[in-house]
Structure formats: structure tokens, C-alpha cells
Amino acid sequence: MALTTEPTWHARGAPRRGTRTLRVAASAALAAAAALAALLVPLLLPLDQQAVDLTAKLLPPSADHLFGTDELGRDVLLRSVYGLRVSLTVGIAAALAASLLGLAVGCLAGALGGRTDRLVMRAVDVFTAVPHLLMGIFIVAMFRPGIWPVVASVGLTHWVSTARIVRAEVLSLRGRPFVEAAISGGASRRRVVTRHLLPAVLPQAGLAAVLMVPHAIWHESALSFLGLGIPAHQASLGTMINGARGSLATGDWWPTLFPGLFIVLPTLAIAGLAGVWRERINPRRRSELVL
Amino acid sequence: MLELSRITAGYDRRAPVIRDVSLTVADGEAVGLLGPSGCGKSTLARVAALLHRPEAGTVRLAGETVRGYRFRAPRALRTSVGVVFQQPRLAADPRLTLRELIVEPAAATGRSRELAGRAAELAEATGLGASLLRRRPHEVSDGQLQRACVARALLLSPTLLVCDEMTAMLDASTTAALVAVVEEYRRQHDAALLAVGHDRVLLRRWCDRVTEFPTAEG
Numbered sequence: 001m002a003l004t005t006e007p008t009w010h011a012r013g014a015p016r017r018g019t020r021t022l023r024v025a026a027s028a029a030l031a032a033a034a035a036l037a038a039l040l041v042p043l044l045l046p047l048d049q050q051a052v053d054l055t056a057k058l059l060p061p062s063a064d065h066l067f068g069t070d071e072l073g074r075d076v077l078l079r080s081v082y083g084l085r086v087s088l089t090v091g092i093a094a095a096l097a098a099s100l101l102g103l104a105v106g107c108l109a110g111a112l113g114g115r116t117d118r119l120v121m122r123a124v125d126v127f128t129a130v131p132h133l134l135m136g137i138f139i140v141a142m143f144r145p146g147i148w149p150v151v152a153s154v155g156l157t158h159w160v161s162t163a164r165i166v167r168a169e170v171l172s173l174r175g176r177p178f179v180e181a182a183i184s185g186g187a188s189r190r191r192v193v194t195r196h197l198l199p200a201v202l203p204q205a206g207l208a209a210v211l212m213v214p215h216a217i218w219h220e221s222a223l224s225f226l227g228l229g230i231p232a233h234q235a236s237l238g239t240m241i242n243g244a245r246g247s248l249a250t251g252d253w254w255p256t257l258f259p260g261l262f263i264v265l266p267t268l269a270i271a272g273l274a275g276v277w278r279e280r281i282n283p284r285r286r287s288e289l290v291l
Numbered sequence: 292m293l294e295l296s297r298i299t300a301g302y303d304r305r306a307p308v309i310r311d312v313s314l315t316v317a318d319g320e321a322v323g324l325l326g327p328s329g330c331g332k333s334t335l336a337r338v339a340a341l342l343h344r345p346e347a348g349t350v351r352l353a354g355e356t357v358r359g360y361r362f363r364a365p366r367a368l369r370t371s372v373g374v375v376f377q378q379p380r381l382a383a384d385p386r387l388t389l390r391e392l393i394v395e396p397a398a399a400t401g402r403s404r405e406l407a408g409r410a411a412e413l414a415e416a417t418g419l420g421a422s423l424l425r426r427r428p429h430e431v432s433d434g435q436l437q438r439a440c441v442a443r444a445l446l447l448s449p450t451l452l453v454c455d456e457m458t459a460m461l462d463a464s465t466t467a468a469l470v471a472v473v474e475e476y477r478r479q480h481d482a483a484l485l486a487v488g489h490d491r492v493l494l495r496r497w498c499d500r501v502t503e504f505p506t507a508e509g
Contacts (some may be wrong), residue, residue, distance in 0.1 A: 185396030
């Protein structure tokens with residue numbers, strides 16, 4: 001009898017696999033839509049960042065302005081798309097910078113080990129003790145407002161987790177006999193790292209980098225909301241929400257809601273895709289949302 | 292000539308695994324090292340292969356006193372000892388195909404072109420066909436993987452071969468085939484052998500001299 005019944009894991013796995021497919025499809029569609037909009041719309045519809053039209057201020061959503069207009073009569077939809085472009089640029093560039101830095105520090109500590117490892121990791125601990133946003137604000141404040149200071153601010157504060165992951169992974173690998181076999185075969189330290197250790201940690205580091213993108217986007221929005229990131233006249237999701245805060249009190253919900261959705265939905269989509277990837281790399285750990 | 296004299300080594304300074312052990316392997320000689328599990332045979336093998344720094348004692352290899360271990364050992368000295376580990380699964384980088392695995396020492400020492408023919412010879416000698424060489428470690432059996440590991444250890448023509456429980460995971464026919472490969476290599480290159488294991492019958496038949504562990508030889 002037992003031979004003819006379906007294995008139980010199959011029956012149990014089926015419904016979960018269904019929701020996962022739906023999640024992948026929805027996340028992929030949303031992420032693709034966001035990327036396409038951010039890439040193509042600015043080519044088709046130019047935006048004069050300085051233009052205002054006070055006769056058309058705070059118009060509710062209509063056929064002319066799908067998302068309405070803000071307190072200076074600017075189209076919320078077009079500015080949101082431009083803001084999304086800034087957010088994605090900062091998110092990807094900062095996540096890339098943070099991950100490369102983390103990879104370098106983690107590899108250095110893990111591969112050299114011993115005293116270097118202890119020294120580097122204590123420095124990392126000290127670094128972790130300072131709140132990210134505080135240090136981010138400090139870095140941004142040193143430069144003129146713009147995209148690149150924000151990238152630097154997020155990149156220089158978020159490499160720590162990647163460094164920890166990479167270091168732990170490298171430490172566990174470098175004691176394996178295959179590393180000893182490589183040493184015995186005449187490999188230099190650099191070759192062991194580049195040929196055997198780095199390729200082994202790249203999937204983990206790549207996943208950490210993708211998970212970092214939504215986080216970086218939120219960080220950029222927070223900095224812009226505080227008026228520290230992107231210059232005030234330039235469309236960015238954080239500056240838009242900050243500028244429209246006053247209109248919220250008078251019941252005009254659209255200038256804050258739509259930029260807010262533009263932050264939340266793409267980041268959820270990216271985090272959802274990364275979560276599925278993580279389940280594939282490490283099925284034992286249930287994926288949870290990390291922002 | 293490998294001379295290990297009064298070696299004390301381990302992984303915790305307060306509790307060394309081996310104390311004051313001496314062992315000599317003459318040029319071209321095959322020495323078997325017998326001992327129960329956990330007695331420190333593998334640690335001694337790792338010291339002999341310059342992969343583990345002993346806390347006390349001296350290692351002399353080809354008349355030279357060894358001063359550095361692992362990366363600090365001069366490359367020529369390091370590669371003059373070939374090592375075969377007990378578990379091929381752990382001794383093979385899972386990302387490399389068997390062909391890449393075998394030629395890795397040549398690539399690491401910048402002699403890929405020069406040793407390409409030698410690698411092909413060794414693959415043939417160890418009985419690895421073209422289709423096996425294209426596979427990755429998870430796609431082959433322990434025995435097939437160990438064949439590749441033996442080929443890798445022999446690629447740089449070491450003058451001493453350290454086999455740490457090389458055949459513990461293998462069936463009788465693979466064991467016989469690999470021992471034959473090693474013996475053929477030793478006959479051609481007049482290389483020495485340090486075979487570590489717990490199979491008394493095998494080591495008695497394989498080696499010129501079998502010594503029990505721990506020894507107070509020397």
C-alpha cells in the first residue's frame with residue numbers, strides 16, 4: 001500500500017508551490033514595470049524640475065492628471081516616476097557599493113584569519129554601534145546635495161552585514177581539505193581566495209546585495225524626507241512626501257499617497273524576488289521580508 | 292628524505308594531539324603508519340605535507356629544514372609533497388569539473404600548457420574517461436572522485452606522496468586500482484610514500500615498512 005500512495009511531502013508542498021509561483025509572478029511583473037517606467041518615461045516625457053503652475057495646484061486625480069497635482073501644481077504621476085528613477089539608481093548603486101565593500105572586508109578578514117580577523121571584526125563592531133541613519137546623515141552633510149552623496153552615505157553604512165556573512169562563509173570554507181589540497185598543489189593565497197573561496201561565497205553575497213536594494217531605497221527616501229538627500233526642487237519620492245505633508249491636513253491625500261506607493265510597491269517586489277531566491281539557495285530557512 | 296623529529300602538534304596548545312613523535316621516510320621508501328582512530332595519524336600526515344605547523348620538533352625535507360608551513364612554505368617544497376586525503380568529497384572543490392580539478396595544481400603554478408599532456412596521461416592511468424572528466428564532484432562516486440584526487444596529487448611529480456587513509460572510503464577493486472597507480476608512479480619516479488591507515492593487511496602488503504603509532508623511533 002505504502003508504495004502506491006504519493007509521498008506526503010509532495011502533497012504538502014503543492015499548495016505552497018502555487019502561492020510561490022503567484023508571488024514570483026506578481027513581484028517580477030511589478031519590478032519589471034517599475035524598471036521600464038523609470039527607464040522609458042523620462043525619454044518620452046521630459047520634466048522641467050523647476051516648473052510650477054499655481055493655477056493648477058492640488059487638483060484631485062482626473063483624466064488630465066491621473067494622480068492629481070501637488071501644492072505647486074506639478075503632476076504627481078510624472079514626478080513620482082522621476083522620483084522612482086532616482087530611488088532605483090540610488091538603491092542599486094548603493095547596494096552594489098555596500099556589497100563590494102562588504103565582500104572585500106569579509107574576504108580579507110576570513111582569508112587572513114587570526115589577528116587580522118580579530119582586528120577587522122572589532123572595527124566592524126565599533127562601526128555597527130553607530131546608528132546607520134545618524135552616520136548616513138553625517139556623511140551626506142559633508143557634501144552638496146545630490147545623488148552621489150546619498151549613494152556614498154548608504155553604501156558606506158550598509159556593508160557591515162555583507163562583510164559578516166562573507167567572513168563567516170570564508171572562515172568555514174578555508175579549513176576544508178580542498179583548500180589544503182590547493183595549498184599543497186602550490187596555490188598562492190590570492191589564488192585560493194579568487195579560485196576557491198570567492199566563487200563559493202558569491203551566491204550569498206549576491207543575494208545580500210539584492211536584499212540591500214529595497215533597504216537602500218528606503219534609506220534614500222528617509223534622507224530626502226529629512227531634506228538632506230536630493231535637492232528640494234528635484235523630484236524624489238522622499239522630497240515629494242515631505243513637501244506634501246502640509247496638504248495632508250486639509251484632506252488632500254493624493255500628493256502623499258502615490259509617492260508612498262511608489263516607494264512601497266517596488267521595494268516589496270524586489271524583496272519578494274530576493275526571498276524566493278533565498279529559499280532556493282537555503283530552503284531550510286523560511287524567507288522573511290528584510291527591509 | 293623526510294625526517295620528522297620529536298614532533299609535538301595539535302589544535303590546542305594545552306592539549307597536543309601528538310607528543311614527541313619521530314618518523315623517517317627515506318628516498319624511495321614506502322612507510323605505512325598504523326594506528327587507531329583519533330591517535331593523531333592524520334595530524335602527523337598534515338605536518339609531513341607542510342599543511343600544519345607543529346608546536347615543537349623539526350621537519351626536514353630533502354635535506355632542508357622546513358621553516359614555514361601552508362602558504363609560508365616555499366612553493367617548490369610544498370609541491371614536492373603530494374597529498375591524498377581520506378574523503379574525496381571534502382578534498383574536491385565542488386565547483387570544478389574533474390578535469391579542472393586534476394589540472395588545478397598546474398594552473399596554480401603557471402604550468403598549464405607544459406603539463407597538459409601529463410594530466411591526460413594521469414587521467415588515463417587512473418581510469419577516468421572523457422565523459423567522467425566533464426562531470427562535477429556531485430555527479431561522480433567517491434571512488435571516481437578519489438581517482439581524480441590521486442591524479443591531482445601526482446600531477447606535479449612529487450618526490451614524496453602522503454596518503455592519509457586514501458582507501459578508507461573505497462571498495463576493494465578501486466583500492467587495488469589506486470594502489471597500483473601509486474606503485475606504478477613510484478616505480479617510474481622513485482618517489483617515497485607515507486601511507487597512513489588502520490588497515491593492517493593493506494599496509495603490510497603495500498609498504499616496505501609498517502610502524503605503529505605512536506612511535507618513539509629515531
